Amino acid sequence: MSEPVAVSEAKALAVDLPRPAGAMRRYWGSHPWLVDSLLAAGYLAVGALWAVITPLSSGDWSPIAPILVPLVGAVVSAVALLFRRHQPWVVFGIIGIVALVSHLLDAPAEPFGVGLALYALFVYRSNRSGWIAFGVTAIVSLFFLPASVLFIVGMLVAALLGVTVGDRRRYIGAIVERANQLARERDQQARLATLAERARITREMHDVVAHSVSVMVSLADGAGALAEKDPQRSREAIREIGDVGRQSLVEMRQLMGALGDETADGEAQSPLRPNPGLGELPGLLESFRAAGLPVAMRTQGTPPEQAGLQNAIYRIVQESLTNALRYAREPRHVLVALDFTEEPLTLEVTDDGRAGPPAESVGSGSGLVGIRERVRLYGGTVDAGPAGDGGWRVRVEIPNEGRGHGG
Known part of the structure; x- marks a missing residue:
C-alpha cells in the first residue's frame, strides 16, 4: 500500500x-x-x-x-x-x-x-x-x-477603488509566492529523501559485498590448504571464488549506476552475513500476522539467486506490508504474489481494505521513494495505486537477475 x-x-x-x-x-x-x-x-x-x-x-x-x-x-x-x-x-x-x-x-x-x-x-x-x-x-x-468637497469625494472614490484592487493584487501575489515556496520545499524534500534512500541502499549493498569478499577470502584460504591434499576440492573452491567475484562485480556496477559516482563509506564493517532475502519472507509474514494483518503469500517459479535482488524484494514486501498494516481500513485479505516464471519477474502486494478517506500519515512520506529507488537499481518499474474494490496495490516488475543493468 x-x-x-x-x-x-x-x-x-x-x-x-x-x-x-x-x-x-x-x-x-x-x-x-x-x-x-x-x-x-x-x-x-x-x-x-x-x-x-x-x-x-x-x-x-x-x-x-x-x-x-x-x-x-x-x-x-x-x-x-x-x-x-x-x-x-x-x-x-x-x-x-x-x-x-x-x-x-x-x-x-x-x-x-x-x-x-x-x-x-x-x-x-x-x-x-x-x-x-x-x-x-x-x-x-x-x-x-x-468646490473642494465634490473633488474630495471623487478622490475618495478613486482611493477606495485603489485599496480594493491593490489589496487583492498583493494578496494574490502573496499566495503565488507561497505556492512557489512550497513547491521548492517539496522538490528539496523529495531530493533529500532520494539521497537518504540511496545512502541506505549503499549501506545494505555494502553488507552484501563485504559478505562476498569474506567468502572469497575464506574459499581462497581453503583452496590453498587443499591444493596438494585434495586437488578436486581445491578446484571447486576456486570456481566458487570466480562465481562469487563475478556476482559481486555485477552488484557493484548496479550500485555505481544508481548513485552516479563512488561513495566513501566510513562505517564499521557489517557482520559477515547477507541482508535478508527470500528465505526470510515466511518469518516476515508471520510477524505481520502476529500484529493482526491477514497476510498470505503465493510463489510461482524458481526464485532468483542474486542476493542483492532477493534483498530488494524482501524490502519491497516489508515496506508494502508495513503500509498495509498502518493504513488499510479493516482488511480481510492481504496477498503477496511472487511470480518468477516469466521475464520480467513480478511482485504484487494487494489488500482489500474498505474504501474511504485515507488514514493520516504516520510515516516520513518516503516509503514509495525507497521502493522506486530499489526497483530502479535493477532497471524495473513500479505501479502503486488504489485497487478497484477500495484497497491498495503495489506492483513491481524487475528484469530477471537484473541483466543489462549492471552499469
Missing part, C-alpha cells in the same frame, strides 16, 4: 480555486506597456476635449490660458501616466503640479489625472502611500478649490 500522504496532499489541494483568466485578460496582463499606452492616449483625448469644450462653452476664445495651458498639461500628464506602475509617486507629483498650475492660471483643469495617479499609488505602492497622497490632495484642494 502506498504512502497516503500523497493522496492527502492531493485532496488538500483540491480546493475551490478561482477560474483562470480568459484569453483577453491574460493578453492585457502580459502587455502592461500597451495597457498604459492606451490609458494615456484615452486620457490625452479626454483632457484635450476638456480643454477645448470648457472655454468654448463659456464664450472665452482667448487661446493662451483657457485652451493652450490645459492642452500642454494634458500632454504632460498623459506622458507621466505611462510610468504609473514604476514610479507612482513621481507620476502623482507631476499630475498634481500640472493640476495646481492650471488652476492658478485660471485654466480649466480636469480632475481625472489626479484620481488616476492616486489609484496607482494604492495599487502599485501601498495603502499607506495612497492615504498620504489622499491627505495631501484633500488639504490642497480645501485651500485652492471652491
Whole structure:
C-alpha cells in the first residue's frame, strides 16, 4: 500500500480555486506597456476635449490660458501616466503640479489625472502611500478649490477603488509566492529523501559485498590448504571464488549506476552475513500476522539467486506490508504474489481494505521513494495505486537477475 500522504496532499489541494483568466485578460496582463499606452492616449483625448469644450462653452476664445495651458498639461500628464506602475509617486507629483498650475492660471483643469495617479499609488505602492497622497490632495484642494468637497469625494472614490484592487493584487501575489515556496520545499524534500534512500541502499549493498569478499577470502584460504591434499576440492573452491567475484562485480556496477559516482563509506564493517532475502519472507509474514494483518503469500517459479535482488524484494514486501498494516481500513485479505516464471519477474502486494478517506500519515512520506529507488537499481518499474474494490496495490516488475543493468 502506498504512502497516503500523497493522496492527502492531493485532496488538500483540491480546493475551490478561482477560474483562470480568459484569453483577453491574460493578453492585457502580459502587455502592461500597451495597457498604459492606451490609458494615456484615452486620457490625452479626454483632457484635450476638456480643454477645448470648457472655454468654448463659456464664450472665452482667448487661446493662451483657457485652451493652450490645459492642452500642454494634458500632454504632460498623459506622458507621466505611462510610468504609473514604476514610479507612482513621481507620476502623482507631476499630475498634481500640472493640476495646481492650471488652476492658478485660471485654466480649466480636469480632475481625472489626479484620481488616476492616486489609484496607482494604492495599487502599485501601498495603502499607506495612497492615504498620504489622499491627505495631501484633500488639504490642497480645501485651500485652492471652491468646490473642494465634490473633488474630495471623487478622490475618495478613486482611493477606495485603489485599496480594493491593490489589496487583492498583493494578496494574490502573496499566495503565488507561497505556492512557489512550497513547491521548492517539496522538490528539496523529495531530493533529500532520494539521497537518504540511496545512502541506505549503499549501506545494505555494502553488507552484501563485504559478505562476498569474506567468502572469497575464506574459499581462497581453503583452496590453498587443499591444493596438494585434495586437488578436486581445491578446484571447486576456486570456481566458487570466480562465481562469487563475478556476482559481486555485477552488484557493484548496479550500485555505481544508481548513485552516479563512488561513495566513501566510513562505517564499521557489517557482520559477515547477507541482508535478508527470500528465505526470510515466511518469518516476515508471520510477524505481520502476529500484529493482526491477514497476510498470505503465493510463489510461482524458481526464485532468483542474486542476493542483492532477493534483498530488494524482501524490502519491497516489508515496506508494502508495513503500509498495509498502518493504513488499510479493516482488511480481510492481504496477498503477496511472487511470480518468477516469466521475464520480467513480478511482485504484487494487494489488500482489500474498505474504501474511504485515507488514514493520516504516520510515516516520513518516503516509503514509495525507497521502493522506486530499489526497483530502479535493477532497471524495473513500479505501479502503486488504489485497487478497484477500495484497497491498495503495489506492483513491481524487475528484469530477471537484473541483466543489462549492471552499469
